[in-house]
Amino acid sequence: MGLTLRSVGRGAAKEGEAREGPARLTAALAGNPNVGKSTVFNGLTGLHQHTGNWSGKTVLTAAGRFELGGCSYALVDIPGAYSLRASSAEEAAARDYIAFGGADIVVVVCDAGALERNLNLALQILEVTPNVILAVNLMDEAKKRGITVDTAKLSSCLGVPVIPMAARKGRGLSELKRAVADFSPRPYAYTARYPEPVEEAVNALEMALENLLDGRLGARFTALRLLEGDGRFLDRIDEFLGFPLRENPEAAAALERAREILRNAGIGEAEVGDLLISGIFACSEKLCRQCVRGPAGYGERQLRIDRLLTRRATGIPVMLLLLALIFFITIKGANGPSDLLYALFNRAGEAMRRGLVTVGAPDWLTEALISGVWRVLSYVTSVMLPPMAIFFPMFTLLEDLGYLPRVAFDLDAGFRRAGACGKQCLTMAMGFGCNAAGVVGCRIIDSKRERLIAVLTNSLVPCNGRFPILIALITIFLVTGSGAGSSVLASLALTGFILAGVAATLLASWVLSRTVLRGQPSSPTLELPPFRVPKVGEVIVRSLLDRTLFVLGRAAAVAAPAGLLIWLAANVRVGGVTVLRGVTGALDPVGRFLGMDGVILTAFLLGIPANETVVPIMIMAYAASGTFQGYESVSALGELLRANGWTAVTAVCTALFTVLHWPCATTLLTIKKETGSLKWTVLAAVLPTLMGVTVCALVAHVFG
Amino acid sequence: MDRSLFSLPEGSVGVVRAIGLERDARRRLMDLGLTAGARVTSLFSAPSGDPRAYMVRGSVIALRRQDAAAVTVAGV
Incomplete structure (x- = not known):
């Protein structure tokens, strides 16, 4: 998914520059995709570049530093490459940095279990410069497969330092630091000799x-x-x-x-x-x-698991089951914490209200702050935080395990028939985390045509800001109750909406590849890495800190002013009608045509800066225009929706529109940056919206 | 006997002879280790039978039918 401060751009460069002073040396970190390069980088610098067990994770060049013996060393993490004969934008970036970037040392990270293939890149880099350190990573994993690497011998063969490592366990990191610190430029090292002539x-x-x-x-x-x-x-x-x-x-x-x-x-x-x-x-x-x-074969146990995950009879069913299971745990687990947070926020709000009254604050200020700002903040936190905090770590665990490339493998046929690249499945999966990150991730797709298709269709899968909307709609309105049975139903409904997003992605890709982006599907390089046991503790901490809190912070930053805006709109009258009623009234005919209403459409429009705020804004708008006194719990909010004319069709249309509508502001800006074209950015907004309008209008008129 | 990599049955090993693809696609596969003489094992297929996963030089790569069919291998 790759949703971190770094991957969405902000602060990406700053972290590296934070520590003052010039570096004594600059080392570039190169290597094949999926050899643990980012783990080595994080281990050396203490930064938190997001890692995942699949190729093409590093799509941005990251910079960091480490200190040793009073000196500072700069480290540049460059995108993974199989070869310097670049065949993708990423590989070209890696090649250009190695050839022209002016690093003092290139650290080539290799997979001990696939050294023969990894040395292809290392030997090519040795043709550029003799100032190389070879970091043979994943020694532990190779050892489990019965493979041993004689690093001392390799070092004497190559004439460069060779450091054995198991970076995930922290092994070899200090040795690598020392090797960088002790490095002295050398006139020559091993050179690959070609056959005569x-x-x-x-x-x-x-x-x-x-x-x-x-x-x-x-x-x-x-x-x-x-x-x-x-x-x-x-x-x-x-x-x-x-x-x-x-x-x-x-x-x-x-x-x-x-x-x-x-x-x-x-x-x-x-x-x-x-x-x-x-x-x-x-x-x-x-x-x-x-x-x-050691043996060159594939492990029996690994092969059995892989066959289970990819065979015709089991591949897709296992994938759907896993997805539904994750949603089940998310929905079941989020229920209690949601109500608890809601109650806590309510109590705190009342205390603040009393406080404001005591200090003699004017009524309008108290109301604006408590019924406006505070209430929307409490909805955002109680409705959105618990599902995110549960879904993120679980998704990250699957990612760490190496399951995502298997999903891409299973779904490749679908994407091929749609005229798109199989790797689009990976960028789609990144979209579940954050569509902006998914759009940046599209750099892993080699062909420009297929990359554009992936960029334009990325927001058709709901990001973490949107699928809690789906959870909220489903649990507040469609499948109420807290028993295991209703949680199963709710998770199936959620799986259904997600599948609708995937189907929309395939359909849109198919249409694009036959209209504005015509062409033949190219062959992607998809590597299937071995399964790796995830570091559970670290995954939980990182996904909570890096992703959940970041997303929540962004949502809260939008929610607070939105709450104030809604409260003002609901209380300021122009010509006898509140502004809110005026706006929602004007949008109402369009909303009704799409099976929703004016308030819902207004919420989607106000939710452009952060989709997480759509449901809270909606609830606020209903509440502000009625005699809403607050409810005991989140699940009781269904009554409010029913009182405002919601039916099952309204909920389904709102859920469908959640999946199929314009991307959020961050994603649109990212698309503009990545494509460099206003035309494609507009299309990226129009395409999903058109699909949503069509589907919602159909549902509304068939079932309404 | 020479055959296409795609027709290599699951679980069997072949030795790469030639790649009948245009320059860039051919070099791409070669850079992944599919050079003449390399041993390739056919491991498993996607639900629709395409793509297939192959082990070459210690790592597993997925190849679509159009690519795998263009690689000639000798049985072992």
Whole structure:
């Protein structure tokens, strides 16, 4: 889900700059996706970059620091990459940082259990710079699978420090810090050698480039890129050097000589790239034969679980059951705390009211503060906080476990038929946390067309600010009562609404890929990481602190002024009618057409800054315009809704509109930033709204 | 005997011979470790039979049918 202060942008850069003074060294943290890079980063810096057990978690470059021996070291976490031959925006960002970013050291984090594949990236980075530290992470996990890595031997083979680590358990962190602190630049380290005549061609070109590049860029690295002929990256190199390298007569002549060597051996220009990849893997295999011991197979137990989670008969049912179970626990668990919080807030409100009266505050002020601001705040907290506080940690546990990539795997066929990318399932899952984070997460999708589809459809799944609205609507109105039976029904109803969101996502993607974003689905790279036992305590603390409180804070910041606004609107009269009645009255015909009413639509409009406030604003608006005296508990609020003409159809339409309407302000701003286009931002608002209007109007007219 | 990776039965192992895809898609798969000579195990399939999960060089990757069908492997 990735909803943290960092992932929504604010404070992302500041944390790294917080501590004063220049750093002694800057180390970049590179690695394949899903090797625990973010865990290493957090362990070193003490920051809380959100981690999850799936590829592509780090979509933003994060910076932090650590201190050792009185010196400060800067650390830059760059996006995960399988290779420096970039095939996605993230990989291009990683490659550009390693090639041009000017870090003193690159720490390459590797998975001990898949070293042969991980060394592909490490050996490519060694072609850029010899100033590398290899951090072989997940040593504990590999050991469980019977795999051991001789890191001392690997270090002597590569000529760079190699640190064994189990970052989740905190092992190897201090050794890595020390290795960074003790690092001295070295003239050379291990270099991957390619089979003749490729090596001969590379050497010839390398020597010619040496003078031209003047140490600003590795000659061998540049020679390889020239031979490979990746035009886009060569343009970036030109930009960095400040002159067109390929047009330099010396370089062009050397490149031609190198190509001739290859041509004479029967190797065409197009084949060179392939030969370079196989060459690196041949080196990697050789290194692993020397330094890695253990079976290469997949664990039996892991395979049994995976088959259960993906087989035709069980894959989707297990997924739905898990979803319903999470909702059941959320609804059942949130019930009591909601009522308790509500009662506490009520009592505190009354005490404050008495206090204000005692100090002789004017009536209008007391009313505005208590019946306005305080009451909306208490609704936001009591209705929204408990479900969030229960749902977040559970969702994070599934995420940590490595279940999300399996869901993406199971649903890939659906997304493929919709003309979209299977990874959209992951960004959709991030959307459950926060649609703004989901939109940023779409950077993991390689194709621009599919990325836009994912961005435009992200808000069709309810975020954590919206699904408590669904819970509130369901438990306050649709399925009342507190028995286990009604909780089961309520969680099934919630699952239904979520599935409606997923169906809407697929439908909208299908429509987009056949209209404004036409094209063939590309092939995503989806890695299925091994299951990892989540760190339960840390997950709970982090999801409460990072996500729940952050979201609640944002909601409260919006709720307080909204409460005041509603109270004023309900009490200020223009031409004999209160402003609130005027506004809701004007929207009423539209609301009725959609199976709702003017108050509900007003609440959705006022909820644009934070959706969490929609239900509280709604309740306030009803209460303010009637003779509302407050209720004993949250669940009793159903009476208020009924008194204002609510039926089951009203509740269903409001729930559907909750899933299908314009994104919140934060998400819209993020979409604008990510797409750089007002046109797509407008479409991202119009598309879900059109779907919501259609569905609600249909429901209202068929059942109303 | 040479066959496509997609037709490799669940649980069996093949050795990569060639990848019949255009440049970028081919290099993408190669960078994940699917170079000539690499051992690949077919592990399990999604509910609809596509994509499928394969183990190569210690990690598990999902490949859609169109990609897996373009990879030629030799049986072991």
